[in-house]
Amino acid sequence: MQNLYCPKCGQNLNGNTNLKFCPKCGAKIQTNISGNNKKQDDIDKLMNSDFIQMIKRDYFSYTGRLNRKIYFIRSLVLVVIECILFVLIDELDTRSDDFSLILMLLSFILLCLCIVADFMLDMRRFHDLDKSGYFALLSLIPAITPFLYLYLFLMLGTKGANQYGNDPLENTY
Template identity: 30%
Template sequence: MPKGQMAWLFFGFSGRVSRAAFFLGGMLLIVLQIFVLYRFTLAPEGSGASGLWALLFWGLAVVSIFASVALGVKRLHDFGKPGIFAVSLFIPMVSILAFIVLCLYPGDAGANEYGDRTNAPKQ
């Protein structure tokens, strides 16, 4: 993977991302959140470890929200839609359906206004 590709995937808003990259990136974020939450539940209540895991959870939650928006915007770009529709990923009950649709809906085969190819920032 080229240098900076992971940073672009989770924090960049330009370009396009494929269904597989969107799904795997989303699953990575979920697994990280579940792991930190699990570790928090194992820590004794009121301990320093409990406070540390709680802090890590909230920090990861903020980063995950930003990364989810970035992934959603690039996934929408892959089939020529504006990134503002990524807001649907945060509407309760609609978010699961929106995630599934973004995982299954095929992107544009060729270049579009958001980039020449998938899984790369717009050049």
């Protein structure tokens, strides 16, 4: 019996091949009739794992609000990863073998993903300040960037619900 998972939310469907839609999120379920595609099943399980879902939810979502503490911690994690990738790319830049080029390309792709995650975090922090996420584009202007991040790190978010969602501090214990 093969375990099936929802491609959108990762819900375990307990091998029920008769389902056409996920009972949790309503996403369309495509069943593998042949059952021979183990590699694709492994990829689906990985993409629907709790860790991948957590990364998508915490770093690659532009909806909702993000308070100062969580914003600072997640930004710090991304800065550390970006610094490691910059050092790796700089070190690999002097080499010319194929493995180094592939590793440098993968590092560059990861760096781009980190930059996208930075923008997503910035957008959610602006939402907590009851401002549009488009203000995150101001970080592309070098003269404004330091002041922008000081603003994001120091300003208190909107008390209570705003147009972007509930206060993230109300959900903490």
